[in-house]
Amino acid sequence: MNLSAQNWHGPWTPGEWLKRSCSVLNLVILTVSCIIVVSEFRFDWCERLVGNYLSSTNDTRPENGAIWDAGRHMVNAMQSLDQMALARESAGRMVRTAESFADLSAKLGPGEWATLDKDRFRELYLALPAYRRRNVVDPVRLVWLLNGGATDRIFCEGRLGGMKIFFIDTQNRVVQQVDLDVQTLGNNGSRSVIPGTLDNSPEFFGRIYPVSIFFNAVARLPGDMRSDLILDTEDLLSEKGALGRVGVGNSAQDGFIYLGFEFRHLGESRVVEVKAREWAVWQLILVLKGEG
Incomplete structure (x- = not known):
């Protein structure tokens, strides 16, 4: 008995090959493929689909690899630049609004820098009392x-208890460094107020004089000597009440001796100590003793 079997091998004739190539299944597959390719070029749906998938699963994927590292470096660099710009702007604002060196020092934190131009430094310097x-x-x-052309830029650096000022030349060398503490920037430690009378201060023992005798002796001193005796009269003029007695300190420290001025106001006494x-x-003591 002869049985006919399906011929699964390639067609032997061109007609048979064409019939198989143009079959319904092949035409459907070709049509669908063309539609997919054309729609992808037209609507980019494949990229959108992949992008949406990656976006939805972004939080679950580990952030490692060269791309992630480069991204982190870029973000850190941008944040650092922003912080530097903000710090520079803040420092410039502090310099512009500072009323004195003491005010600028109070605004500058330890390790913070600010640039002073020559005109601004000159303004702050001339705002200080002469002494x-x-x-x-x-x-x-x-x-x-x-x-004199020695300074190109001026920097100030905040520190605990004061600030440093650097004068820089055109070759970035420090030609002058000034270290200022709070007392020097403020009242120079030249003034303090103590409740009570001069009798309560042992340092003035034996050298307490009525105000008339003291100032008569001061009037006998040369003018330049008087300016060194009472460095800043504002410290005394700002006090209210009557001045009764003046005490002269018995010890010297760093080239200065304290003078105590006893004021009485509204029934209360206080002593204002100033450096001389x-x-x-x-020389004043010699005059007070009648030897000058």
């Missing part, structure tokens, strides 16, 4: 620093 300017920088040297230069005080 306090010498504690910042010698006036003669300052003329050379600001007007040692050599001027000794």
